[in-house]
Amino acid sequence: MRNTSRSPRTDGEATRTRILEAAGELFAAQGFAETTSKAIAAQAGVDLASINYHFGSRSGLYQAVLTEAHRRLVDVADLQRLARSPAPAADKLSALIDRMVRNALSGPEKWHISVLTAELLAPSSHIQALFQSEIPLKASLVAAILSEITGIPEDEPALQRCLLSVIAPCLLLQIGRRGIPGPVQTMLQMPGAVLVEHLSRFAMAGLEAVSRDYAGSISRRREPGGHDAS
Incomplete structure (x- = not known):
């Protein structure tokens, strides 16, 4: 029972992290304007719906990437x-x-x-x-x-x-x-x-x-x- 209840949350966190890392790498290489949600989803190995589910939009994802980037800096x-x-x-x-x-x-x-x-x-x-x-x-x-x-x-x-x-x-x-x-x-x-x-x-x-x-x-x-x- 305990493992079943925690698994979806763990999987969701792993998916979110994977999307964030993929987006960070692509935004760094190509910039926000040139990076599509489709490219991020492909690199992260997820579907487009996952981006919207975890971040609301590509803009929301970029803001999350900026926040994570600043956290890693300090x-x-x-x-x-x-x-x-x-x-x-x-x-x-x-x-x-x-x-x-x-x-x-x-x-x-x-x-x-x-x-x-x-x-x-x-x-x-x-x-x-x-x-x-x-x-x-x-x-x-x-x-x-x-x-x-x-x-x-x-x-x-x-x-x-x-x-x-x-x-x-x-x-x-x-x-x-x-x-x-x-x-x-x-x-x-x-x-x-x-x-x-x-x-x-x-x-x-x-x-x-x-x-x-x-x-x-x-x-x-x-x-x-x-x-x-x-």
């Missing part, structure tokens, strides 16, 4: 463990940068990197799926680490700018994998440990400078005649 559970660990905040930031650099340097480009890079270079309306599912929680976890380093509250615009400044170079490495010429190619040739050290030191220097400016601005506001003075 997993929420990994970020939660990192943000909540007792390690110094600077070490947490270095570990995060290390994870993203290793993704960028990890041999032949994996489909999740290709799909995300293509979407970043030419964003479609489907990218909203990431802002609804993956990005908000992950951004808040990274912001918590940066807040710990800088002393700036997580909801302050200054910290949001820091978040973008820290993550942007790592995203640029992903985009550089597509062969875009320029300094990023030189960076991609660097040993991973050296690149992580460089990005971490650069990020920390910027965060420390912003932290000093923020602390100074708060102090000035509290002085007599300052904006926050009573």
Whole structure:
């Protein structure tokens, strides 16, 4: 009885995973516009109805692929463990940068990197799926680490700018994998440990400078005649 009740769900999960992997590979190789549901079904070894059953439509499948791709790039559970660990905040930031650099340097480009890079270079309306599912929680976890380093509250615009400044170079490495010429190619040739050290030191220097400016601005506001003075 127990095996019978669990088998359909297990089979369904396996089918969904097979479709997702096939779609990810095809979207990475051909792009969303050029990839048909028929081609995905053929590669996954399923019928067209299975795509609609599990994902609603080809657009729904693409959004699921984007979500899975972002999860493989940075997993929420990994970020939660990192943000909540007792390690110094600077070490947490270095570990995060290390994870993203290793993704960028990890041999032949994996489909999740290709799909995300293509979407970043030419964003479609489907990218909203990431802002609804993956990005908000992950951004808040990274912001918590940066807040710990800088002393700036997580909801302050200054910290949001820091978040973008820290993550942007790592995203640029992903985009550089597509062969875009320029300094990023030189960076991609660097040993991973050296690149992580460089990005971490650069990020920390910027965060420390912003932290000093923020602390100074708060102090000035509290002085007599300052904006926050009573």
